[in-house]
Amino acid sequence: MSVAISVSVDSAGFTAALQGLIEDYPEAVGAALMRVAEQMLQLSNVLVPVRTGFLKSTLGVRQNGNFSIIFYANAPYAAYVEFGTRRMSARLFMTRALQQYQNAFAPEVAGALQQLQHSYFK
DSSP states (O other), X not given: OOOOOOOOOOHHHHHHHHHHHHHHHHHHHHHHHHXXXXXXXXXXXXXXXXXXXXXXXXXXXXXXXXXXXXXXXXXXXXXXXXXXXXXXXXXXXXXXXXXXXXXXXXXXXXXXHHHHHHHHOO
C-alpha cells in the first residue's frame, strides 16, 4: 500500500504576489523608518535647549532613499550645542533621541514587512 500527497501552487498568482511584494517592500521599509524618525524628531524637539528658538526650528528629518533617513539640525551652531565646547557642556539632544529610539527601527521595519507579506499572501 502506498500514499501520495500532491501539492501544487498557482504559479501565476504566486508570481504576481511575489512581484507585488518585491515592488512594494522598499516603500514599506522607508515608511517604517520615517515613523520612528518622526518620534525621534519629537523627542529632540523636547530635549533641545531653547533660547531664541532658531536651533529648534532647524531640526528635521528627511528620507534619503527608501533605506536611509537623515536626522539633522541646520543651525550653524548646532554641533556646538550638541557636542559642547570647552566652555559649554554637551546637550546631546539629538544623540539622546537617537539612543532612545535606535532599537525601535528593526521591529518597526519587521512589522511593516510582515504586514506587507500578509497583504499579498493571505
